[in-house]
Amino acid sequence: MDSKSIDRPYLVDCLQYANWSETIFAEMREGGVDAVHATIAYHENFRETVRNICEWNRLFRTYGDMIVHAKTARDIAFARESERTAILFGFQNPAPIGEEIELIELFCGLGVRFMQLTYNNQSLLASGYLETTDSGITRMGREAIAEMNRVGMVVDMSHSGELSTLQAIEVSNRPIAVTHANPASWRPTPRNKSDRVFSALSETGGMIGFSIYPNHLKDGSNCALDEFCRMVAGIADKYGVDMLGLGTDLCQDQPDEVVNWMRRGRWMRDESAGGSPAAKAAFPRQPDWFASNRDFRNIAAGLRSVGFSKANVDAIMGGNWMKFFKSAFGE
Amino acid sequence: MDSKSIDRPYLVDCLQYANWSETIFAEMREGGVDAVHATIAYHENFRETVRNICEWNRLFRTYGDMIVHAKTARDIAFARESERTAILFGFQNPAPIGEEIELIELFCGLGVRFMQLTYNNQSLLASGYLETTDSGITRMGREAIAEMNRVGMVVDMSHSGELSTLQAIEVSNRPIAVTHANPASWRPTPRNKSDRVFSALSETGGMIGFSIYPNHLKDGSNCALDEFCRMVAGIADKYGVDMLGLGTDLCQDQPDEVVNWMRRGRWMRDESAGGSPAAKAAFPRQPDWFASNRDFRNIAAGLRSVGFSKANVDAIMGGNWMKFFKSAFGE
Numbered sequence: 001m002d003s004k005s006i007d008r009p010y011l012v013d014c015l016q017y018a019n020w021s022e023t024i025f026a027e028m029r030e031g032g033v034d035a036v037h038a039t040i041a042y043h044e045n046f047r048e049t050v051r052n053i054c055e056w057n058r059l060f061r062t063y064g065d066m067i068v069h070a071k072t073a074r075d076i077a078f079a080r081e082s083e084r085t086a087i088l089f090g091f092q093n094p095a096p097i098g099e100e101i102e103l104i105e106l107f108c109g110l111g112v113r114f115m116q117l118t119y120n121n122q123s124l125l126a127s128g129y130l131e132t133t134d135s136g137i138t139r140m141g142r143e144a145i146a147e148m149n150r151v152g153m154v155v156d157m158s159h160s161g162e163l164s165t166l167q168a169i170e171v172s173n174r175p176i177a178v179t180h181a182n183p184a185s186w187r188p189t190p191r192n193k194s195d196r197v198f199s200a201l202s203e204t205g206g207m208i209g210f211s212i213y214p215n216h217l218k219d220g221s222n223c224a225l226d227e228f229c230r231m232v233a234g235i236a237d238k239y240g241v242d243m244l245g246l247g248t249d250l251c252q253d254q255p256d257e258v259v260n261w262m263r264r265g266r267w268m269r270d271e272s273a274g275g276s277p278a279a280k281a282a283f284p285r286q287p288d289w290f291a292s293n294r295d296f297r298n299i300a301a302g303l304r305s306v307g308f309s310k311a312n313v314d315a316i317m318g319g320n321w322m323k324f325f326k327s328a329f330g331e
Numbered sequence: 332m333d334s335k336s337i338d339r340p341y342l343v344d345c346l347q348y349a350n351w352s353e354t355i356f357a358e359m360r361e362g363g364v365d366a367v368h369a370t371i372a373y374h375e376n377f378r379e380t381v382r383n384i385c386e387w388n389r390l391f392r393t394y395g396d397m398i399v400h401a402k403t404a405r406d407i408a409f410a411r412e413s414e415r416t417a418i419l420f421g422f423q424n425p426a427p428i429g430e431e432i433e434l435i436e437l438f439c440g441l442g443v444r445f446m447q448l449t450y451n452n453q454s455l456l457a458s459g460y461l462e463t464t465d466s467g468i469t470r471m472g473r474e475a476i477a478e479m480n481r482v483g484m485v486v487d488m489s490h491s492g493e494l495s496t497l498q499a500i501e502v503s504n505r506p507i508a509v510t511h512a513n514p515a516s517w518r519p520t521p522r523n524k525s526d527r528v529f530s531a532l533s534e535t536g537g538m539i540g541f542s543i544y545p546n547h548l549k550d551g552s553n554c555a556l557d558e559f560c561r562m563v564a565g566i567a568d569k570y571g572v573d574m575l576g577l578g579t580d581l582c583q584d585q586p587d588e589v590v591n592w593m594r595r596g597r598w599m600r601d602e603s604a605g606g607s608p609a610a611k612a613a614f615p616r617q618p619d620w621f622a623s624n625r626d627f628r629n630i631a632a633g634l635r636s637v638g639f640s641k642a643n644v645d646a647i648m649g650g651n652w653m654k655f656f657k658s659a660f661g662e
Contacts, residue, residue: 054434103381109441110440
């Protein structure tokens with residue numbers, strides 16, 4: 001893969017939460033990554049999220065030869081032309097907007113392009129997949145989806161419960177995304193998505209980003225590339241290729257405190273978080289075929305090996321996300 | 332003046348702080364106003380300024396047939412094509428950024444295009460015109476100007492002291508603006524600007540927006556249109572036409588509490604604000620030839636009457652600001 005050629009197909013990863021550094025940005029360039037959806041908030045409130053954006057602005061200044069903030073598909077094309085990786089902002093939780101719906105437009109103005117309605121637990125907008133009872137989309141959730149539709153912020157239901165996810169697909173008048181998850185039929189966990197969700201996504205122009213976070217993989221860290229690619233092929237057989245992309249959930253170089261913080265948030269006092277003792281939670285080891293942004297070529301090769309055409313590999317590796325972005329963000 | 336024709340010259344007012352309403356927006360349309368620099372913060376802190384922006388977003392939604400937020404000269408052209416008035420955001424005081432220089436870029440992302448370094452009093456960045464001793468541009472002020480230059484936010488020195496203003500012109504590597512003031516030689520008040528300031532502005536590609544706030548006018552509320560236009564002609568004779576524009580400082584429909592709040596800010600406890608008893612401060616009566624956004628045609632006619640060519644009237648009424656915006660904001 002030649003990262004210098006601007007004729008090559010787009011390579012887009014629709015979810016990462018790395019411990020961002022010069023090393024990681026250099027690996028993005030080495031791997032020819034055109035765009036990454038970067039999580040900029042989990043549990044942060046409004047003011048803390050603003051600070052995270054300021055910190056990203058500092059990274060854009062310092063590493064302006066490798067990364068650039070993107071708000072549109074056109075910005076991603078510009079990033080590629082200037083041989084840089086476009087960074088798209090997203091929230092994994094609606095904590096930054098609190099109870100103020102107008103902050104959706106405010107954050108959209110600051111370039112935030114994705115928001116999960118929930119992160120594992122109940123939010124003001126919907127239910128996370130760990131709740132016993134799924135509230136579905138709440139009253140505020142319906143207003144928030146309408147506002148996100150209006151301003152062009154993608155509804156992301158990766159960590160949401162089944163009912164909430166299905167209702168979000170139904171309520172939203174724009175296609176939604178599950179930026180990082182796999183089929184529950186392949187790796188049975190409530191964090192992965194059911195056939196019903198895949199089916200509803202495919203019927204509405206939605207997108208799925210396949211995750212390479214070991215907890216979402218069959219055989220976890222030992223999942224073989226071929227196994228992963230066969231799973232993708234199975235989904236393609238059932239639902240077509242158009243809705244398929246990547247959302248690796250790469251959390252490169254993060255210390256284990258971070259996964260505990262992700263799960264505990266700001267109210268979980270006991271040691272049980274996400275069903276496992278949070279004090280002991282640790283980031284799982286990545287599969288050997290995907291350890292960093294340099295390894296996307298392995299996935300592309302793996303997809304070819306299981307029978308995808310060159311055009312379909314290109315679509316899954318980034319083309320489909322680019323099409324989705326064009327319509328979701330506007331030009 | 333035909334507000335429907337898009338061939339007509341631009342009409343730009345580079346400072347208003349009206350009590351915004353449907354009536355005022357309708358008057359902007361009636362008056363053929365293409366762009367208004369609207370003050371969105373005086374003493375508001377960061378969070379309050381965000382709230383003001385949310386309130387403006389509400390106005391843009393509600394009155395989207397009359398007004399539209401503009402961040403670039405191109406946005407103003409688009410506003411004109413769609414028969415709406417472009418609203419540019421500006422601060423009259425650096426209070427919204429507090430001590431955080433990175434909030435300059437953040438607000439720039441939200442469309443803030445002007446910031447006064449001071450409002451009457453000492454700020455963290457420079458001195459206001461009411462201070463006995465002018466600090467000049469402070470250490471933080473130098474960094475802030477460099478950052479404003481970098482991101483494309485206009486340095487506005489309308490309410491600043493003489494030394495601070497001259498130093499801002501010198502320190503800034505982009506032309507600055509005095510968006511709303513008149514020559515002190517015409518109406519002697521330290522709020523108006525000296526020949527030295529006019530001269531320095533003209534040598535650096537800066538801009539002056541002539542004010543129609545009565546306290547800045549010879550004879551105050553009774554200033555005749557002809558008197559005002561002769562003053563403009565005198566400045567044009569000395570410094571040329573290119574740096575001249577309007578910044579009317581129209582505060583239409585504001586209750587008198589607002590002028591007291593403007594002057595007192597959040598620390599002035601006694602009754603002396605701005606040299607006059609603040610408790611009694613009131614908005615002065617507008618000259619009869621400029622009471623609202625419908626009245627710009629009077630100024631254009633007055634400028635013609637004192638001998639300006641049609642082309643020069645067009646330049647002063649908006650063409651010069653548009654040229655300045657193109658370079659100050661980028662396209």
